[in-house]
Amino acid sequence: MLWFVLVLAACSAVHGSMHELSMDSDGGNVQWVVENQNGSISVPGRVPGGVYSDLRRAGVLPDLLWQDNDVATRWVSYDNFTYSTSFQLRAEHLATRAANLVLLGVDTVAFVELNGRPVGAADNMFVRYVFDVKPYLKEGLNTLRVSFASAVLAAARRSARHYAAPACVPAVYRGECHANQLRKMQASFAWDWGPAAPGQGLWKSAFIEFYNSAVIRSVTTHITKEDKQWRLRVKVYLEMAGREETGELGARLALGAQGAVTVAKQVTLVARGDGTADAEIDMIVSENVVSLWWPNGYGAQPLYDLSVTFTSNSSQETSARSIHVGFRTVEVVEQDIAEVLGNTTQSTGLTFYLKVNGYPLFMKGSNWIPAHILPELGGDEDTVDSLLQAAVEAHMNMVRVWGGGVYERERFYRRCDQLGLLVWQDLMFACSMYPTDKEFLDTVRVEVEQNVLSLQHHPSLALWGGNNENEVALRGSWYTHPSEFDKYKAEYIKLYVDTIKPIVHSLDPGRRYVVSSPSNGLESEREGYIAANPYSPNYGDTHYYNYLADGWSFDIYPLTRFASEYGFQSLPSLTTLKTATNKSEDLSLDSEFMAHRQHSPNGYSFIESEMNRHLQLFKNDSKYFEKFIFYSQISQAMSIKTETEFYRQSQATWYTMGALYWQLNDVWQAPSWSGIEYGGKWKMLHYFAKSFFAPVLVSPRLHLTGKVDVYLLNDRLVPLLGGQLLVEVFNWTSLTPVDSKTYTVSAKPLSAQKQDITLDLWKQNKKEVFLRFSLKAEGVAESPMNYVFPVPLKDVVGLQKPTIQITVSHRIRLHSGETQHIVHIVTDRAVLFLWLEAPAPGRFRDNGFMLTQPYLRTAFLTAGNITTSELQKAITYQYYLNEIS
Template sequence: MVVAIRADLAQVCVYVRPTQVERKYALRLGANQSVISTDLLVITGNLFTSNMAVMKTYFTLFTLWTFGNVACITVIDLSSKANVTWSIENKNGSVKLFGSVPGGIYSDLMKAGIIGDILSGFNDVASRWVAYDSWTYTGQFTIKEVPATYVAHLVLEGVDTVSFIEVNGSPVGSTNNMFVRYVFDIKPHLKAGVNEIKVSFASPIEVARSRSKKYFTAPACVPELYHGECHANQLRKMQASFAWDWGPAFPSVGLWRPAYIEFYDTAIIRSVTIHTSKVNAHWLLRIIAHLESAKRRQVYGYLTASINVDGNQTIKVGEYVEIDMREDGANEIELNMTISKNVISLWWPNGFGKQPLYDLHVIFVSNKSKEIYDVHQKIGFRTLEVVEEDTSLLPGNNTAGPGLTFYFKVNGYPIFMKGSNWIPANILPELGGDKKTVDSLLLSAREAHMAMLRVWGGGVYESDYFYQRCDQLGILIWQDFLFACSMYPADTEFLNSVKVEIEQNVIRLQHHPSIAIWAGNNENEVALRGNWYATSSEFITYKEDYIKLYVNTIKPIVEGLDPGRRYVVSSPSNGKESEQEGYIAQNPYDPSYGDTHYYNYFLDNWNQNIYPKTRFASEYGFQSLPSLLTMSTATKNESDYNVHSQYSVHRQHCPGGYGYIDYQMTRHLQLSTNDPKHFEKYIYYSQISQAMSMKAETEFYRQSQADWYTMGALYWQLNDVWQAPSWSSIEYGGKWKMLHYFAKSFFAPVLISPRRLLTNDVEIYLLNDRFVPVTGGIVTIDYFNWSSLTPIKSIMFAANADPLSSKKLSINIQLWKEKIDEIFLRFSLTADGVTRTPCNYVFPKPFKSVVGLKKPSIQIKVSNTTESVPEGIRYNIDITVDTVVLFLWLETTVPGGHFDVNGLIITNNIVSVHYVNQKQVLPHDLEKSIAYKYYLN
């Protein structure tokens, strides 16, 4: 056995046939273990200096693998402070500091105290000088002896964005795409002793401006209200980093993903793509190993794949490899497996089943050097198709109109997709993959019954961890490619860069069962057809560039690498109908086809009757402000706490944003400008208005499954990048807005959902997102006046619903016969096997106009009894009231947890809620910390 142990290099790997004792010793070393066959264990880890003596002792216990001598793939981790020291300097040398990899210039400058918190006050503008300067990252590391391997590659997983790279003073390459992994041959330039890597970044603002002079593409700039920068569409860079209507501009530079040097003799497996298909009683698993080596060389070896399936079984295949590498140093090898369906459990979206994942190991052993390279992936088995079929063929269709359906069929079942849109988790890309933040957001999405998130086209391809967690949580991903709200250039340099970007990222992400669909861009079809950027005079030219980019360049790459998934050219689009119309439809918002984005702030957003029909609502939303608690992390200046303050105006990037919020609030709620707590209430009321608007629209789409075959509702947006007005349901920092609590209800698997018509008749729908029918259902409709917790009358109806359906019930409520300013209606459901479903309400008059609403007496009591749950410790809370309470909002100063429900409509004397926290707190202390607010005219 050959064990490569080098104190000056970043990794050690050992290949052994392990005994239980040897496993124990490896664990004591802090090593990572990966079992790749019944008699082979791979141990890897950063085990240096202080561990060396211990390592040598323990490794003598390991037995020789019968294959013979094997060698390691040696890696220098350029992220490790033990291996490399990074320094940063600006163009004129006036700023010098230590750097981080992965990292970025803004986060490094903050760490060094050269700039303050970039999200505080007006620092987005005050620190803009950073993006106009040029920065050089220099890394120094020592190698006692350069490994005598055939290949020595510098691998940069993410370079943001335009840079020139040198090793020991010699140029080795350049970069121009933030989303591309760059691999450079640096073998001729390495030496024993101190080595230096220099990455010289150009100002992204200046490069974008320069390119625009050659290849101008509309629009020139973001709106002035964004306080952003121009020509983001000229760069393959996170488009939102130049500012958006929900976020600030931070055009960063840096090595935002890992960097390392690889040493090997033969070849490595860079990626593995998999293709699953169900044929009768078997799954066919097609495995493609993407090998990488030096250019134009022959590679010999043995490729094997093994998968652990149900019943403690392992299935293996392998073949001898004799292959010539291409000019780009890559080539592919295919292996195939046939697996009985009896040893595979299906992967399901959240709310519809479990998410079993299977360990797949693909191993390449070189014939000459005996190097081993092992890639481990967790894969899921499921079928998924986007169904676009003639609606006239739907059984019994007499309401869905002409056109095509647009829905996701998973494992043979049509699934209504409930969810939201994901923007980057941080405006600085190097921080967006923070595991704690990703976990918090994805778990919050799962808790709100979401089965799909749309990764929006102005952000980044997310971290591997993000997609792994989506696999585990059952959250399907609608993945936009990263083009948004712009026309884009189609010059050769740009298209060549895009080709590499698309190929690499499809290969990287393709194996995840969570990936559901690819979309070429966000809103660029509707922007061109709708003349958003005054392009009508050059429509033909822009259309040609559009087709060059999304159809001629991206489409064949995606469909060649991932033929099993649908690629739509844009979102929104008319899907197949847009393709039939030459990829720019006459009306890309046609409700009879594809997906739609809908925003209209000039009508009453609380009124379900204003919303359009659609096959799939992939974007819709309404703004609110973040809480004072979240806002206080950006400013503690009391004078800023005013809608008209310079601070508040600066943070509102949506043109007319506060006016739209005012308009919706004042239609329904009463708020005096003379109120001493005006701003605090304004925030609270904005969240009420947002929650009620999104509730109305989302339930309209869920109801419309019954008569228009609407099959998806992904509201805009899940998360925030700073403390400002936005469409999010979760504030920056993770605090839930009222909307997210409402989403738990309006996305509930079973829901009784009323719709008040303009005639003041009320239709009632029973929504059932389960594989079993609703049987034995009883709908209770309670009429209340505003001054009492006792219903003035109650009506009960029988109700049942088919699986996976929206059913309009034959119940007719005629509110026009009632004194509607004095009453409201509560709807509840009981049914066989339905353990809990939210109540729902109809409020016939705006709250500001109701008669009889009184100031309540509210008592809150936290029980001394607590429960342990997977999320932490659950506290039971009883709320006692003496009258109807609207939008009771609970807050606590105890950090690290949240209530299970909030923004409550209380119509019972006693209501129980729960508070879950990761850390233990005394019930008495929790009780004292709880504050509340409610709506009262």
């Protein structure tokens, strides 16, 4: 009976007479068994899956993220595990010319056997493996075994033969060594924001395919605008069952109410030595029948279904592939900066910005790390959807997929297409030198080719990055001795320039490939790919971290053309930490648990020093730990707010055109640079991002001299004319301004404009007052208020304990299925960083409020079932107040 059910499942994906037999565990049709090397462990396995997940599900392992289990379970990474299953085949399966075992994701070093005979090996988790298994299949029962080797030990063996610096991650990471020797998620060996868990398993789908002619593997689209029409060049990549095949190649672009564009032609496919072939077909699409695809904040994201088929003339077998395409132009512009700024003292160097549909757009966003430290869990659709939706709600238009993680699954990029999030896609190399032996380069070539072909068609994909921080690491001797520079430079060029660059350029000639990030872009290339100063403010992109200076000060940040990484740490909430421990003694800054969770050297001292510059917290406070968490999130949010607004303001004077802070998300419950905690809870940073990334924002800059410049940031495609800017001076003791002045302001489209305003409002002691900025302008539905605090908050005079009343009036059912509860907040005094909490699953629409008015209304969004009265009773809050020791 099992055989019958399995065969029915096998026939679910049929094109003509082509069959796919799924080897995935969904539905229970295929049963996998996982065993360790000595046979002491034998448990059910899953595909897609991984050994950590399977052992946890079977009760062999505790929760990896509980207390110090990341280290306590590390033995798993040193053992070797085998995944095996059996399946039935009928005679008609064996009658096809080709039968391939396709493994979409093998993590990482593995040996594959079918019916006791070797069929192939794997050494790269980013590669799709296709093994010809026709000689090994038989009618009736077949057995498949995938035997994995410990990645930790395999990496060590390779390092002994092909050493590349560094040998190990820093000791404070509590990780494993030689990650750079394997084409495996680099962060799985530990990072400064995450634990080590170098696992094994089939982390993506597996299946056996049976066909007689050819199967489509990938489709790329090359879209160019020619006068009033789009030319869509479709290139199809196939694997052949024989040496030559003729047939019809067809493509259909569905245009909704506008009908469809359909083209077809006869082609003759001739297989190369590796059994692959490709063919092209062109389509011409009038600009009148499609709409432009825009990044978030600038327009809609229309996507069109493109179906491609190949039908064999001899067998009449059809292979098909459907993708979505968007019509837009994206280019990275590196031109003489004088052409933008004019002949000024700033006019040395090149621009570095993205032009989309002919418009220079400022990139606002964050850096994406894997959604889970275990790659088999990192594709959870709800988690990915929630994180990307949160990015959109914070007005982001770009995410950078960082090079120490994974090439994300198809759904990630499809959601970016739908949401308007441009993707800066790193290739998976980060913070290391890498070997360049033939074996390594051969697997890299396959990896880059497959992943470029897989991702190329997505309209959200903006540019390729060759690696993360390896140019600056080599120039700065982070991991190497200066005497080794020439050796490692030659290997760097051999890998990223001689090997990878030609592949990217040949498969995706329309997109920029930046060899490294940070980098001087074209200038780095002119200097032999390792610039004398890869951090030059005059070229390319920069990463900037400084925990020794005052992060709330605009005057500490260096200029840049594009800020692709910057950030500050904070702790996750107490609620999130309690999902990792139930010991009260762990919830202390000097506990072994908290030391274990902090992977950044001197991390807590840097957080504390940043906090102490502006906030007052005494170590003898009975709630010291809880307040340390809260204040760390305040300090992080304010520092990144300041730095981000500095970059947005610098569009006016330096043509800075991007701000992607580090980092969007987390992989465990620990101190990190994230704006969203593991589990999805927003930190104060992410709420602040909704304001500091707002399309229209009044952004004041307080200088050390006390001077205040005022910028009007306008990220819209239309000008802002005749706006009314209200500047108010408040005394900390009252909600009524003591002084105010209104200015008429304006800004060109897509600009940051410094306003011709001289603020002379310091008529009182600066310790007693603060400034509030608000804007009203035609066509601007909302522009966040902004503030200037002239002295550190710990030094202000008059900030007193408020009386706060919070009520919940009613709830509304939203189209999303969530319930929105209306929340009313009343205060009698100014309140700094009012933070609301509710035990129900959900979040407040806004949080971390600066209450400078008597009444504020917000909302609580939840998918749970809670009444208004229950919510009102459950809401708790905290805020910042200077305490007396």
